[in-house]
Amino acid sequence: MSNQITTEAEAPPPETSAIRPGDTAALVSQRVSELQEGYVRIGKPGSDGRPTPASRAALARLRRGLGKPLGAIPELLEYVIVPGDWPARGDEPTAKETAIYTALTLYALHQQSQPYQMHIQGRGFGTALGGLRYAEGQENPGVVRRFQALGTASSLDELVQHARGLITLLRSADLRVKRGFDYGRFAHDLERYQSPAQADSVRLSWGRDFYRVTHTTATSDTIKEQS
Numbered sequence: 086m087s088n089q090i091t092t093e094a095e096a097p098p099p100e101t102s103a104i105r106p107g108d109t110a111a112l113v114s115q116r117v118s119e120l121q122e123g124y125v126r127i128g129k130p131g132s133d134g135r136p137t138p139a140s141r142a143a144l145a146r147l148r149r150g151l152g153k154p155l156g157a158i159p160e161l162l163e164y165v166i167v168p169g170d171w172p173a174r175g176d177e178p179t180a181k182e183t184a185i186y187t188a189l190t191l192y193a194l195h196q197q198s199q200p201y202q203m204h205i206q207g208r209g210f211g212t213a214l215g216g217l218r219y220a221e222g223q224e225n226p227g228v229v230r231r232f233q234a235l236g237t238a239s240s241l242d243e244l245v246q247h248a249r250g251l252i253t254l255l256r257s258a259d260l261r262v263k264r265g266f267d268y269g270r271f272a273h274d275l276e277r278y279q280s281p282a283q284a285d286s287v288r289l290s291w292g293r294d295f296y297r298v299t300h301t302t303a304t305s306d307t308i309k310e311q312s
Contacts (some may be wrong), residue, residue: 089124109181109276113188114269117204120144125202147193151249155186163310164189180279187245188272195252195265203265210274211291213266216296220258223300227256232295236288241279
């Protein structure tokens with residue numbers, strides 16, 4: 086067996102099997118699950134508990150895309166473009182491409198140095214932020230203000246800026262609450278948000294999830310190690 090270490094440039098491309106063209110949530114969920122499988126290895130048989138070199142390199146590559154437009158780092162396109170998907174027209178990224186790219190780069194930030202899974206299927210972004218609201222055992226008004234600023238963002242760039250700050254808080258929050266959420270669902274929401282007709286629906290969904298979380302449900306929703 087070779088002892089050669091996989092470098093950032095040599096990290097393997099993502100798998101694209103079983104992705105239905107146009108399904109943003111499924112694509113991001115599969116991409117993130119593959120990355121997470123190699124990065125979160127505590128308790129896995131035959132594992133030393135450390136991330137694989139390939140997963141570490143892939144997340145580092147994706148983090149380089151934070152705050153940069155899609156296309157600025159060409160090697161990241163392999164994570165965004167689906168072989169066989171319909172061709173995009175024009176010189177600007179599509180809403181779908183932007184949503185996928187944004188979700189993947191934010192996941193890479195969220196998962197960095199974390200031994201637990203930050204992608205949790207079925208758990209909404211608003212629910213995770215609602216738990217953050219009570220992460221210190223009592224309501225944190227600062228989190229509420231940040232969430233409200235997220236809801237009043239007037240552009241996608243502003244929304245992503247607020248989301249990035251909140252995700253950074255989630256990453257460093259108290260372990261008594263789950264800090265992850267469903268990045269496939271999040272990408273789908275980001276795609277919908279870019280349509281003026283659907284932006285308010287996304288805000289409403291996040292707001293419902295956020296304000297439904299109570300102190301009791303937040304502190305009882307503890308993280309468990311996952312094999």
